[in-house]
Amino acid sequence: MPEPMYSLQDLQYLMQRLRDPQDGCPWDKEQTFASIVPHTLEESYELADAIARNDMAHIKEELGDVLFQVIFYSQLGTEQQAFSLEDVIHQLTAKLIRRHPHVFPSGELHSRAGQPQQQTEQVKASWEAIKQQERQQKQQHSLLADVPLALPALNRAAKLQKRAAKVGFDWNDISKVIDKLHEELAELEQAQQGGDKAEIESELGDILFCCVNLARHLQVNPESALRSTNRKFERRFAYIEQQLHSRQQAIADSSLELLESLWLEAKQQLG
Known part of the structure; x- marks a missing residue:
């Protein structure tokens, strides 16, 4: 008989237990919004890496790790009486309904427009116009005001x-x-x-x-292009290392001419 599937509510309960003042996890109890940020970034990059490798098993796992970051922040918000996970979900849903009037014409979740008539570029233009209105409502008058500083x-x-x-x-x-x-x-x-x-x-x-x-x-996408080049460099460099290893020769003791020759071989064989 298969084990019962855990739910989102179970995950929330688990997070509450980890933060329990009496018998929670010492590490989890010490964390703050700021201290978790490096872990959030790391998990996001690990998810991106799994997607780049089209590794479905790891994509599923890394999505869970990213979701846990959301649960963690929401628990901190609840403890500080600032916001809850329900608040996060509500605000996200409302924002997405507002930004997709071509899908939700009356501004209600269950309203339908039938087959969307707008083309992709029209949708993008509408999306940006709505975001600009939101920036103005937040008194962010600069077009660049909400571009996150923490982005790569x-x-x-x-x-x-x-x-x-x-x-x-x-x-x-x-x-x-x-x-x-x-x-x-x-x-x-x-x-x-x-x-x-x-x-x-x-x-x-x-x-x-x-x-x-x-x-x-x-x-x-420049980030994707550079990631691809990084992987290409790694493959070619690994080829050089393998060739030198088969010759029982250390890479540090090899001449630049030899390394360049092996690099060209790697390009020809690996692309």
Whole structure:
């Protein structure tokens, strides 16, 4: 006979027990909103990694870990009488209904519009207009006001650029983006010759920002592109290590010429 399935309510109860002042877990009882954030980020990256590998078993597991972060924060909110999990779910549901008027025409959860008539780009435009209204209601008058500072830099750069592009602050020709990249590379070279570390960092940042802009114009997610390149580098480097191991040769003792030769072999064999 299969074991009964645990429910969301069971998970909430478990969280309450972990935080119980008398017989809860010492580590869990010490945690705060701020102390959990690194774990939340780590779990999110682990989920992204499982998705990138299309590992369904681990996707299921990592989704559970991410859900536990929500349960943990909600328990802290309940203890501080700030909000509950029910409040979180209600606010999320209300927001999604509000942002999808083409699906919920009367603003009610069970209202239906039938087959949506809007195209994807129209839906995106409507979504952004509604979000802008929400920002104004929160007195966030800047278009960039709610772009999270904690986002990975590549993702945040893409989001900033996307926001600015929606009001026309954008190149209308990808060739201009490429020209700008060449310009930034030249400025980095000048800074490098000058030896000013702060200036070098600034110019390198401009290049990375420009690369994100180029990715956006090419409709490529820069974070995904770099993750893919990281995996490619790992595969090729592992090939070099394997080849040197078969020769009983340490990588640190190998010449750059040999390493480059093996790198080219890896490219040819692994792509």
